[in-house]
Amino acid sequence: MRNLVIVGCGYLADIVADALLKGLLPTYDLTGVYSRTAASAERLAARMKKQGSGCRACTSLEELLALKPDFLVEAASPAAMRELALPTLKNGTSIVTLSIGALADTCFYEEVKKTATDHGARVYIASGATGGFDVLRTVSLMGNASAGFLNVKGVKVLRNSPFYTPEMETNNKVIFSGTTREAIETFPTGLNVAVAASLATVGPENLQVTMESTPDFTGDRQRVEIKNDQVHAVADVFSATPEIAAWSVVSTLQNIDSPIVF
Numbered sequence: 664m665r666n667l668v669i670v671g672c673g674y675l676a677d678i679v680a681d682a683l684l685k686g687l688l689p690t691y692d693l694t695g696v697y698s699r700t701a702a703s704a705e706r707l708a709a710r711m712k713k714q715g716s717g718c719r720a721c722t723s724l725e726e727l728l729a730l731k732p733d734f735l736v737e738a739a740s741p742a743a744m745r746e747l748a749l750p751t752l753k754n755g756t757s758i759v760t761l762s763i764g765a766l767a768d769t770c771f772y773e774e775v776k777k778t779a780t781d782h783g784a785r786v787y788i789a790s791g792a793t794g795g796f797d798v799l800r801t802v803s804l805m806g807n808a809s810a811g812f813l814n815v816k817g818v819k820v821l822r823n824s825p826f827y828t829p830e831m832e833t834n835n836k837v838i839f840s841g842t843t844r845e846a847i848e849t850f851p852t853g854l855n856v857a858v859a860a861s862l863a864t865v866g867p868e869n870l871q872v873t874m875e876s877t878p879d880f881t882g883d884r885q886r887v888e889i890k891n892d893q894v895h896a897v898a899d900v901f902s903a904t905p906e907i908a909a910w911s912v913v914s915t916l917q918n919i920d921s922p923i924v925f
Contacts, residue, residue, distance in 0.1 A: 667735075668696065670735060670737050671738035672697075672704045679909055680711060682913040683716075687913060693711055696711075698739075707720070734757050734758070741847075749774065749775070757786070759915050764851060764854065810869070810890075811888050812873070813888075814856075839873065842870065846872040846874070847867075860885075882903040
């Protein structure tokens, strides 16, 4: 059995736990969970224990890593990913992360890669709310590629943001345009998928990101487009809720341990 732990015990972690309880990850054992909110970790651990699991609610990252997990699922935030990545990899523990925004920092990204290599661990970037990483990476490898990323949000989720203007209620409006690095600095938790797309294609300094608000739109739309001299590919995903992000973690965990890898 693979020893699995989770950091971040909210909605997305619950979906991963559900997959475990439903038998979708039969080679994994959830042995520990950790959250900055202790009650959240205790709730998730109690839920697993009710189903016969020996899952522990840990009070620190150090306590969690002392369980010697094979894999840590990060479902917290880019700030949490920055804090846990190096200690986790030095522990020999591989990471499945949703907070790819932390890797937009090139120096940190290179340090993560070196630490993983030095300690025999890996970082798996879950696709989250976008997709097509296989073809995106392939087209990039072919050379001479250019790429762009579009994120569409409804005005409802932007009303309390500094970007809101009344005209958004009736008209589409571009509220951000710039590089991926600029995007994640402006929206630290809202454009992790753009960073993932940039790492799979032309890099955070070269992938151009546009965020657009649309009246009466619910959910998120992520559209990645890449071109070279021979290929034009588009991955266009609409998601009504964030659930797809958690299920992408489940898919990644399945791939890690599967004789057939997609």
